[in-house]
Amino acid sequence: MRDDGIRMGGLDKQLQGRSKATLKDVSLRRIFALFRPYLLPLAVILLLALGSAVLGLFPPLIMKRIIDQALAQHSVPQLLELSFLLVLLPVVGGLLGVWQNHENTKVSQGVMRDLRQGLFANLQKQSMSFFTHSKSGELIQRLTSDVQAVQGVISSLVVQSVTQAVIVGTTIVILFFLDWRLALLATVILPLFIMPVRRVSNIRKQLRFETQKVRGEMSAQLGEIFGVSGALLTRIFQREPEQQRQFEATNKQVMDLELRLNLVGRWYGMVIGLLGPLGTALIFLYGGYNVVHGTMTVGGIVAFTLYLGRLYGPVGTLLNLHVEAATALGVFQRIFEYQDAKPDIVDAPGAAELSDVRGEVSFCDVSFAYEPGQYALRRISFDVRPGEVAAIVGPSGAGKSTLTGLLARLYDPAEGRVLIDGRDMREVTLRSLREQVAFVTQESFMFHATVRDNLLFAKLDATQEELETACRGAYIHDLIASLPEGYDTMVGERGHRLSGGERQRIAIARAMLKNPRILVLDEATSHLDSASEAYVQAALEQLMRGRTTLVIAHRLSTVLAADQIIVLESGGLAEKGTHSQLLELNGLYARLYYTQFAKVREDGERPK
Numbered sequence: 001m002r003d004d005g006i007r008m009g010g011l012d013k014q015l016q017g018r019s020k021a022t023l024k025d026v027s028l029r030r031i032f033a034l035f036r037p038y039l040l041p042l043a044v045i046l047l048l049a050l051g052s053a054v055l056g057l058f059p060p061l062i063m064k065r066i067i068d069q070a071l072a073q074h075s076v077p078q079l080l081e082l083s084f085l086l087v088l089l090p091v092v093g094g095l096l097g098v099w100q101n102h103e104n105t106k107v108s109q110g111v112m113r114d115l116r117q118g119l120f121a122n123l124q125k126q127s128m129s130f131f132t133h134s135k136s137g138e139l140i141q142r143l144t145s146d147v148q149a150v151q152g153v154i155s156s157l158v159v160q161s162v163t164q165a166v167i168v169g170t171t172i173v174i175l176f177f178l179d180w181r182l183a184l185l186a187t188v189i190l191p192l193f194i195m196p197v198r199r200v201s202n203i204r205k206q207l208r209f210e211t212q213k214v215r216g217e218m219s220a221q222l223g224e225i226f227g228v229s230g231a232l233l234t235r236i237f238q239r240e241p242e243q244q245r246q247f248e249a250t251n252k253q254v255m256d257l258e259l260r261l262n263l264v265g266r267w268y269g270m271v272i273g274l275l276g277p278l279g280t281a282l283i284f285l286y287g288g289y290n291v292v293h294g295t296m297t298v299g300g301i302v303a304f305t306l307y308l309g310r311l312y313g314p315v316g317t318l319l320n321l322h323v324e325a326a327t328a329l330g331v332f333q334r335i336f337e338y339q340d341a342k343p344d345i346v347d348a349p350g351a352a353e354l355s356d357v358r359g360e361v362s363f364c365d366v367s368f369a370y371e372p373g374q375y376a377l378r379r380i381s382f383d384v385r386p387g388e389v390a391a392i393v394g395p396s397g398a399g400k401s402t403l404t405g406l407l408a409r410l411y412d413p414a415e416g417r418v419l420i421d422g423r424d425m426r427e428v429t430l431r432s433l434r435e436q437v438a439f440v441t442q443e444s445f446m447f448h449a450t451v452r453d454n455l456l457f458a459k460l461d462a463t464q465e466e467l468e469t470a471c472r473g474a475y476i477h478d479l480i481a482s483l484p485e486g487y488d489t490m491v492g493e494r495g496h497r498l499s500g501g502e503r504q505r506i507a508i509a510r511a512m513l514k515n516p517r518i519l520v521l522d523e524a525t526s527h528l529d530s531a532s533e534a535y536v537q538a539a540l541e542q543l544m545r546g547r548t549t550l551v552i553a554h555r556l557s558t559v560l561a562a563d564q565i566i567v568l569e570s571g572g573l574a575e576k577g578t579h580s581q582l583l584e585l586n587g588l589y590a591r592l593y594y595t596q597f598a599k600v601r602e603d604g605e606r607p608k
């Protein structure tokens, strides 16, 4: 016990030091607010619990009567009657218990559903920067097992605390009613056990927070390692042993934390366990003395010790509840953290609908930084007229993807404005803006669902005819039709059963279904063979027809066909103009042309 105490003291300090930085106090009011929609079932639960508590008060009194009256008077009818009551009361209590348990589960499951729903809704509102800063495994952990972890506490917090308090209260009254001196003796030892509870609770709260955090890290690790891309990378580089070691380390951390969590409070549990025997011994000593002197009956002592069980048991439970509830606060803290995450890209107050879009895009002095002070784009200005194609070129890391991301308001510029048809994007609703913009990137994500579902993602109410028209336009219909179940064929996670070019063409069909005015394309670099690339190219040409297009260009034909070329370098606008204008300048574009694009020409493409 001493050993635990010493260890706990060290840990206590260590965790308290850390807690200042990481843990805000989670208000109980906020937790109770979760139960507001369930006031009626809660009232039923409390009534049932009170009923059980009151029923539980009778057996010791009945036993007292059996010993002191029925047995003393040798009355068999009285004995039968009282024994029958001794059976009847627990049966009724048991039935109430079953009902209460059912209501409990309904409320706790309801609260958990609400928590998950709220978290999910808030995560859906977050901008892309939230997701680039989080690990998906960790998000899943908070939504699932963190929420699950509060289940036990939800019912204990609400129901147990009240019922146990009622049992303690009524039992103390009865004890004093039976014999005030004995009652005093039985209750004076209680404060001894209450004192350390706060400290134990705090340590457990911190440890629970830590444990869930490490569990979150573990989920994140697993999500990456066993995701298709991660699994592939691991196998190619044969990093299985290292990952095994990393996992072992996290796994051990979880185990150690759980062990510490279990250890803290074990000695305390043992002390609470001593409460009953200690109290009973005192009562038998003092009560027995009174029986010897004829001032108390044997039935009185028996009833008294039975009530003691009803006093010490619930006191122990209440104290433990405090500890358990505090432990759960650590988990609530993690859940609330995500519930409180404020989305940074939201509709401005009074934002208007963007309708009848012509498709004019303007960047006016736009600067952007992912991290404060580190600009990924600096003072970019250009205009693209409706239906025009702007090719964006530049060395790797120049800011091409960042620039296109601003167009769908995945991020907001730090300075300057992005305009569509002369209107600042931030003045229109996100929904109406994003309806007008479609992306086709190199990595075309497919959900693990049928081809049809993946297509319908772009337009939920599209008819089969619309799907087929789009797929024909994207040169993918024949392939889909040849799959075993046609449009109802499942595609694996990330569409891995389809080739890169096929996935891209499905993505193009998806964009066609969406039918936006503005298009953002990230051209495939080299992972497509020439036949596949020809299909993708033809599909893209169909898609671009009549739409304003910003294309991160890697192909010579694209830059040649573009109405203007925007050349980026280290986040700045280096040059802009047509192919021939830029070649004349003999600057960065000319250099790129002779190194990057001329290489493509050697591969068979011919400049016009």
Ligand SMILES: Nc1ncnc2c1ncn2[C@@H]1O[C@H](COP(=O)(O)OP(=O)(O)OP(=O)(O)O)[C@@H](O)[C@H]1O
Binding pocket: 132, 370, 371, 376, 394, 395, 396, 397, 398, 399, 400, 401, 402, 403
């Ligand atoms: N989520 C992010 N957080 C922080 N920095 C980022 C993030 N995404 C990109 N960057 C940085 O911003 C700069 C521009 O990146 P961007 O992806 O826009 O370049 P790019 O021109 O598209 O490159 P590439 O042709 O290699 O795809 C780079 O320095 C990059 O490291």
